[in-house]
Structures are given as C-alpha cells and as structure tokens.
Amino acid sequence: xxxxxxxxxxxxxxxxxxxxxxxxxxxxxxxxxxxxxxxxxxxxxxxxxxxxxxxxxxxxxxxxxxxxxxxxxxxxxxxxxxxxxxxxxxxxxxxxxxxxxxxxxxxxxxxxxxxxxxxxxxxxxxxxxxxxxxxxxxxxxxxxxxxxxxxxxxxxxxxxxxxxxxxxxxxxxxxxxxxxxxxxxxxxxxxxxxxxxxxxxxxxxxxxxxxxxxxxxxxxxxxxxxxxxxxxxxxxxxxxxxxxxxxxxxxxxxxxxxxxxxxxxxxxxxxxxxxxxxxxxxxxxxxxxxxxxxxxxxxxxxxxxxxxxxxxxxxxxxxxxxxxxxxxxxxxxxxxxxxxxxxxxxxxxxxxxxxxxxxxxxxxxxxxxxxxxxxxxxxxxxxxxxxxxxxxxxxxxxxxxxxxxxxxxxxxxxxxx
Amino acid sequence: xxxxxxxxxxxxxxxxxxxxxxxxxxxxxxxxxxxxxxxxxxxxxxxxxxxxxxxxxxxxxxxxxxxxxxxxxxxxxxxxxxxxxxxxxxxxxxxxxxxxxxxxxxxxxxxx
Numbered sequence: 001x002x003x004x005x006x007x008x009x010x011x012x013x014x015x016x017x018x019x020x021x022x023x024x025x026x027x028x029x030x031x032x033x034x035x036x037x038x039x040x041x042x043x044x045x046x047x048x049x050x051x052x053x054x055x056x057x058x059x060x061x062x063x064x065x066x067x068x069x070x071x072x073x074x075x076x077x078x079x080x081x082x083x084x085x086x087x088x089x090x091x092x093x094x095x096x097x098x099x100x101x102x103x104x105x106x107x108x109x110x111x112x113x114x115x116x117x118x119x120x121x122x123x124x125x126x127x128x129x130x131x132x133x134x135x136x137x138x139x140x141x142x143x144x145x146x147x148x149x150x151x152x153x154x155x156x157x158x159x160x161x162x163x164x165x166x167x168x169x170x171x172x173x174x175x176x177x178x179x180x181x182x183x184x185x186x187x188x189x190x191x192x193x194x195x196x197x198x199x200x201x202x203x204x205x206x207x208x209x210x211x212x213x214x215x216x217x218x219x220x221x222x223x224x225x226x227x228x229x230x231x232x233x234x235x236x237x238x239x240x241x242x243x244x245x246x247x248x249x250x251x252x253x254x255x256x257x258x259x260x261x262x263x264x265x266x267x268x269x270x271x272x273x274x275x276x277x278x279x280x281x282x283x284x285x286x287x288x289x290x291x292x293x294x295x296x297x298x299x300x301x302x303x304x305x306x307x308x309x310x311x312x313x314x315x316x317x318x319x320x321x322x323x324x325x326x327x328x329x330x331x332x333x334x335x336x337x338x339x340x341x342x343x344x345x346x347x348x349x350x351x352x353x354x355x356x357x358x359x360x361x362x363x364x365x366x367x368x369x370x371x372x373x374x375x376x377x378x379x380x381x382x383x384x385x386x387x388x389x390x391x392x393x394x395x396x397x398x399x400x401x402x403x404x405x406x407x408x409x410x411x412x413x414x415x416x417x
Numbered sequence: 418x419x420x421x422x423x424x425x426x427x428x429x430x431x432x433x434x435x436x437x438x439x440x441x442x443x444x445x446x447x448x449x450x451x452x453x454x455x456x457x458x459x460x461x462x463x464x465x466x467x468x469x470x471x472x473x474x475x476x477x478x479x480x481x482x483x484x485x486x487x488x489x490x491x492x493x494x495x496x497x498x499x500x501x502x503x504x505x506x507x508x509x510x511x512x513x514x515x516x517x518x519x520x521x522x523x524x525x526x527x528x529x
Binding site: 172233236241242258261262327364365 | 433435443444445446447468469470471472484486487489490491492504505506509510511512513514515516517
C-alpha cells in the first residue's frame with residue numbers, strides 16, 4: 001500500500017467532472033450502473049468488526065467503506081440486506097471478514113458477489129492466524145482492488161437509470177415547510193425523467209395514510225399502503241413509543257401526525273407506483289414506498305433504531321444516492337451511496353454549513369422558491385454522477401447499522417404493472 | 418404543497434400560513450417575548466419566545482378542537498387556546514401516540 005493512499009484525502013479520488021459534462025457510471029453485469037466504485041469491507045459478526053475497521057482505516061477517504069451485521073445467529077433479512085449491499089451498483093469489489101464460528105452463510109454471500117462479476121475475497125480470522133495476519137492480508141487485497149478500480153472505464157448514464165432514496169432525520173418545525181417539500185419537488189422531476197424514487201418510514205406516515213393511499217396507481221395498492229401504516233402504528237403502540245425524538249419537540253413539532261405531514265411532503269406529488277420492502281429493487285421508474293416495519297409479531301425491538309438503519313435499507317433497494325432532510329442538524333453520511341444533506345432550517349444551516357449540501361432554509365426566509373431548491377437538489381444528484389462529492393463524503397462519514405428483522409415477500413398487488 | 422406565497426391577511430410577515438384552513442401559523446424566525454404581533458387583524462403580545470418553526474394560534478381554539486396545519490388535523494387542543502398563544506406539547510395532544518420529550522427540552526425559551 002502506498003503512502004499516497006495511506007495519507008490520501010477525498011481529493012485523491014479521481015474526479016470525473018473535468019472529463020465530461022454527461023453523467024458517467026460504472027456498468028455492472030446486471031446492466032445497472034454505479035455512480036461510485038466503492039470497495040466494501042464487510043464484517044459478518046461483531047467479533048470481526050474491529051479487524052474490518054482496521055483494514056479500512058488507511059483507505060478511509062479513498063472510497064473504502066465498512067459495513068456489516070453484528071448478529072451471531074441467522075437472520076434471512078440480514079443476509080439478504082448484505083447480499084444486496086455487496087452487489088449494489090456503487091460497489092466494485094468486496095472483502096468479507098468472518099471470525100469463523102458465526103452462523104452467517106459467508107460462502108453463499110461470496111458466491112453471490114462473484115456471480116455478479118465483482119472481485120471478492122473472504123478472510124476467516126481464526127483460519128488466517130488472528131488479527132495482525134488478517135489485517136495484512138485484507139489491506140493487500142483492498143490496495144490491489146482500489147488501484148484496479150481507479151483505472152476502470154465508465155460509460156454514459158442517463159437520469160432514468162437512477163434510483164434515489166429519501167429520508168428525514170433530526171426533524172423540526174421547518175422540515176415539513178422547506179426541506180421535505182423541496183426534496184419532493186426533486187423527486188417529481190426525477191420521476192418525470194424516468195428514474196425510480198423511494199420514500200420510507202411508514203411510522204412517520206401515521207395520520208396521512210388516507211391522503212397517501214389516494215395517490216396509489218391502483219385501489220389494491222392503496223389498501224396495501226394503508227395497511228403498511230396501520231402495521232407501523234401497531235408496532236409502535238406495542239413498543240410504547242412512536243417515531244418521535246425529544247429534539248423533534250424542541251424544534252417545534254408537537255405530535256406524530258404533525259411530524260408525519262412534514263415527512264410525507266418529501267414524497268412529492270407523483271402517483272405511487274408500488275410498495276417494496278428492504279432489498280427489493282424497483283422494477284422500473286416511478287415513486288415507491290419502502291415498508292421498513294417488520295412483518296408479523298413485534299419481536300426485534302424498534303423497526304429502525306436510528307436514521308442510519310433507514311439509509312442502509314434505502315441503499316439495499318438500489319439507491320444510488322440518498323436525500324437526507326434535516327432541520328435540527330444531522331451530520332451523518334453513509335457507506336456505499338452518497339448522502340445529500342438538505343438543511344430545512346436557516347439557523348441550523350448557518351451553524352452547520354460544513355455538513356450541509358443544500359440550504360433549503362432560504363425558502364422560509366423568502367430567498368428562494370420551493371421549485372428553485374427542488375431543481376438545485378435534482379441537479380446536485382446529477383452532478384454526483386459527474387464526480388462531485390457530497391459534504392458527508394468529504395468528511396468520510398460512513399455510518400452503518402443493520403439489525404435483526406423479518407419480512408414476508410411482497411404480494412402481486414404491491415407492484416402493479 | 419403550495420409555495421409559501423400565501424399571505425395571511427393583516428398578519429405579521431414573520432408568521433407563515435401554510436394552508437388556508439389552518440388554525441395555526443408558523444414562525445419563520447425567532448420572535449421574542451414581549452413583542453406585539455398582528456395575528457389575523459388582532460394585535461397580541463407574545464408571552465414567551467416563539468422559536469423558528471414553532472406554532473401560534475391564528476384564532477381562538479376551543480378545548481377538544483382539532484389543531485389544523487398543512488390543511489390536516491395534527492392533534493387535539495387539551496385546553497382553550499387564545500389567539501396569538503404558542504401552540505405546542507403543553508396544550509396539544511396527539512390523536513395517535515403520546516409525545517415524549519426530554520425535560521431539558523422544556524427549558525425556558527425552548528418554545529414549550
């Protein structure tokens with residue numbers, strides 16, 4: 001590994017901006033294109049997390065990202081999530097780190113990645129001879145893959161080939177007025193261009209399920225959308241706590257239904273084409289609701305213990321980029337896909353500009369219209385596929401959370417043709 | 418969602434009306450306690466700071482009446498709320514799940 005990599009900054013990643021004015025992507029064997037060419041280092045149990053992190057640290061600003069599943073016991077949802085993430089279009093090579101005695105089916109995952117045409121290697125710490133030897137072997141693989149990926153050719157890409165996710169976090173009384181509706185305008189523009197857009201968190205749609213159902217492309221889908229919100233309401237009622245944090249109240253939000261109306265605004269105004277679950281890739285362009293709340297009895301605790309778990313699920317559904325709307329001021333980014341931070345609150349933006357990509361608070365202060373900021377968000381996402389980096393990428397954010405869940409397959413009415 | 422161009426008639430420009438039917442207005446910047454505001458033609462004096470993004474009654478709201486924002490009900494008033502009074506967790510409850518908030522979010526000036 002060269003020192004240039006070891007001490008590299010975000011600027012050391014080759015920029016594609018100068019090369020071309022069109023969107024460029026890396027073509028994968030399944031026909032999808034990635035706007036990043038990331039090396040993923042994935043731990044398959046918490047006991048292998050430290051080794052995975054140590055392998056990635058010298059490359060932390062050079063598109064090498066750590067993801068993983070901490071559990072030791074089998075969980076089909078987590079295995080599917082890991083498969084989808086390791087074969088995400090933004091991923092170019094994968095290193096799997098196993099302790100050796102966990103139940104994760106590492107060879108099934110390795111095969112999926114290999115079948116996708118990506119270089120992959122599995123290091124079993126117990127077999128490799130411990131921490132030091134695993135680290136050395138892992139860093140050698142990453143350095144080799146990174147060098148090869150930096151030379152990989154790109155192809156032209158069209159906005160219709162994009163999948164965009166959206167999530168809001170650290171919401172306040174401004175989120176629903178500026179940031180979320182502006183993200184919704186960007187979604188409308190992307191859907192118009194043929195892209196797939198995904199919004200989520202059915203627990204934050206409580207109170208507006210009927211309005212949402214009316215936008216479904218079929219009445220059957222409308223009923224399914226309502227049922228997904230009812231499931232979320234039951235889930236939270238059992239746990240005794242809705243998706244509402246203390247900071248939401250301090251920021252002026254009074255009830256879950258008020259938070260919901262604000263969160264719902266980021267879906268835009270397009271018809272809703274389908275309901276998907278974590279890891280389902282939208283079959284074509286349109287607007288989709290991601291149902292993040294587990295099916296069946298309440299078993300595993302809160303559906304998503306924080307925003308990063310939702311971002312991971314949006315990415316597992318193929319999202320090339322994620323629009324993250326915040327009022328209070330979240331700083332998170334993500335492994336694998338760039339996270340565009342849209343700041344709804346002008347006071348927060350002035351305080352935390354280093355973390356924010358878009359100042360949507362201009363809308364509240366009368367300095368820009370919703371349409372203007374919506375277009376700015378849209379154009380920024382397109383620029384990401386020309387080599388532009390988000391603030392969270394420049395800061396090397398790569399938060400990642402994956403826990404236990406269980407889902408039943410979606411039914412035919414979820415994706416009406 | 419319309420643009421924010423809806424002008425509330427005879428209302429301070431620091432307050433936003435999101436939908437015509439709403440019975441609350443939203444502060445577009447922090448407004449200090451003691452300031453006089455014009456709310457739908459009525460002059461009121463603000464008893465506590467109203468931070469950016471917080472709500473204020475656009476008209477008198479009876480106990481048990483729905484609070485309407487974005488043209489949709491967002492909860493129920495737990496007491497009678499006079500015009501120009503802050504509308505928040507102390508006088509509104511959810512019709513779905515209770516709102517939990519930290520005691521330190523209750524500090525003076527936090528808007529509660």
